[in-house]
Amino acid sequence: MMLRLSIQLCSCMRWDQQIVPGGAVRLVIREDKHTAARYIADYIIERIKSFAPGPGKPFVLGLPTGSSPEGVYKNLVAAHKKGEISFRDVVTFNMDEYVGIPREHPESYHSFMYQNFFSHVDVDPANINILNGNAEDLEEECIAYEEKIKRAGGIELFLGGIGPDGHIAFNEPGSSLRSRTRVKTLAYDTIIANSRFFGNDLSKVPKMALTVGVETVMDAREVVVIITGPHKALALQKCIEGGVNHMWTLSSLQWHPHAMIVVDEDATLELQVKTVKVSLCSQASPTAFAHLAQYFKSIEQVASSQGFGQALASEEFVLRKRDSVLEKLDSPKIPTAKTFLAPTKPGLSGQITPDLIPDSMHERVEGQPAKGLGLDGLETKELPLSGMHHRVDSAAA
Numbered sequence: 409m410m411l412r413l414s415i416q417l418c419s420c421m422r423w424d425q426q427i428v429p430g431g432a433v434r435l436v437i438r439e440d441k442h443t444a445a446r447y448i449a450d451y452i453i454e455r456i457k458s459f460a461p462g463p464g465k466p467f468v469l470g471l472p473t474g475s476s477p478e479g480v481y482k483n484l485v486a487a488h489k490k491g492e493i494s495f496r497d498v499v500t501f502n503m504d505e506y507v508g509i510p511r512e513h514p515e516s517y518h519s520f521m522y523q524n525f526f527s528h529v530d531v532d533p534a535n536i537n538i539l540n541g542n543a544e545d546l547e548e549e550c551i552a553y554e555e556k557i558k559r560a561g562g563i564e565l566f567l568g569g570i571g572p573d574g575h576i577a578f579n580e581p582g583s584s585l586r587s588r589t590r591v592k593t594l595a596y597d598t599i600i601a602n603s604r605f606f607g608n609d610l611s612k613v614p615k616m617a618l619t620v621g622v623e624t625v626m627d628a629r630e631v632v633v634i635i636t637g638p639h640k641a642l643a644l645q646k647c648i649e650g651g652v653n654h655m656w657t658l659s660s661l662q663w664h665p666h667a668m669i670v671v672d673e674d675a676t677l678e679l680q681v682k683t684v685k686v687s688l689c690s691q692a693s694p695t696a697f698a699h700l701a702q703y704f705k706s707i708e709q710v711a712s713s714q715g716f717g718q719a720l721a722s723e724e725f726v727l728r729k730r731d732s733v734l735e736k737l738d739s740p741k742i743p744t745a746k747t748f749l750a751p752t753k754p755g756l757s758g759q760i761t762p763d764l765i766p767d768s769m770h771e772r773v774e775g776q777p778a779k780g781l782g783l784d785g786l787e788t789k790e791l792p793l794s795g796m797h798h799r800v801d802s803a804a805a
């Protein structure tokens with residue numbers, strides 16, 4: 409059964425990849441935190457412009473606080489002042505807010521956002537959403553926040569930062585990867601890390617916060633994360649080289665189809681040499697990669713030389729493409745699954761994708777009747793290729 413499912417999942421993934429570009433976390437390495445911030449700001453500006461927001465079609469932007477995104481905000485504000493970008497039709501949702509400190513407190517995330525961004529751009533105050541850590545009913549506040557995101561049409565791009573323990577928003581180690589907006593107790597490490605904003609006095613650091621959940625972030629159409637500094641190198645390593653794990657909540661990004669992490673050189677210190685540095689083997693080649701210092705940089709360079717970046721297909725493009733693919737699949741000229749059904753060894757599914765049929769089997773496949781044996785010796789139904797999901801369903805039935 410495992411084999412059968414994994415083969416079918418592979419085929420589904422191939423279809424998706426043809427329709428929607430993406431599918432892996434893109435790591436962009438810049439020399440320092442300033443160039444990393446600049447890259448993200450330019451990227452966000454480009455995304456907003458190509459989305460072309462207007463009345464009734466807002467660009468919904470998720471935003472973080474913390475020292476890492478400060479440079480991004482500076483660049484966005486500068487671009488706005490130069491007339492390069494307007495935030496008039498942008499709706500914002502912030503990731504989190506402390507519980508129990510007044511909104512006007514200099515370290516509240518409300519204050520941070522107005523000081524660093526909102527007060528300097530043309531965003532409509534009615535379009536700004538930040539969790540209220542002083543709400544009478546905190547749970548109600550969290551549920552209402554999720555609802556507001558939904559009613560705004562979902563988040564188009566969520567910008568995030570992480571803590572040194574790999575938390576995104578305030579989703580501390582151990583948070584459910586299915587979590588949604590809720591009240592959260594802060595980890596001791598986070599309280600220590602954030603004490604620098606409270607005169608290094610641990611007693612003054614709030615111990616609770618409201619935060620969007622991991623899944624709230626993952627629901628965004630695109631996630632962009634900034635990670636800078638050597639103190640976050642271990643977190644970056646765990647999140648992109650380790651498996652998806654609730655102890656490093658950012659690792660959930662590996663499941664996201666459109667995720668990008670922008671880092672400085674310092675943050676890459678813990679990445680495996682083979683992941684970051686060029687291997688001896690590729691250096692030995694006189695042509696390939698000899699001049700590239702880093703594997704991820706090489707990926708970025710190859711991608712842009714081929715005209716690919718992080719740019720997302722527009723909703724219209726994706727829908728049009730999907731329609732035309734479905735139309736082709738429904739056409740009688742398209743071979744049905746029966747073409748590929750082979751009589752199989754006991755224990756193997758008859759539903760093998762063409763790529764996975766060894767050469768020697770092709771002749772047998774072509775000469776065979778249209779039906780194969782399913783896992784339990786039951787005849788498999790003939791289904792058109794368009795019914796990948798049906799095939800999974802019928803396999804399970």
Ligand SMILES: N[C@@H]1[C@@H](O)[C@H](O)[C@@H](COP(=O)(O)O)O[C@@H]1O
Nearest residue numbers: 472474475476569570571577578
């Ligand atoms: N809740 C915030 C996070 O959203 C932020 O990513 C993190 C890192 O902040 P800094 O960028 O200052 O390291 O701080 C807090 O924990």
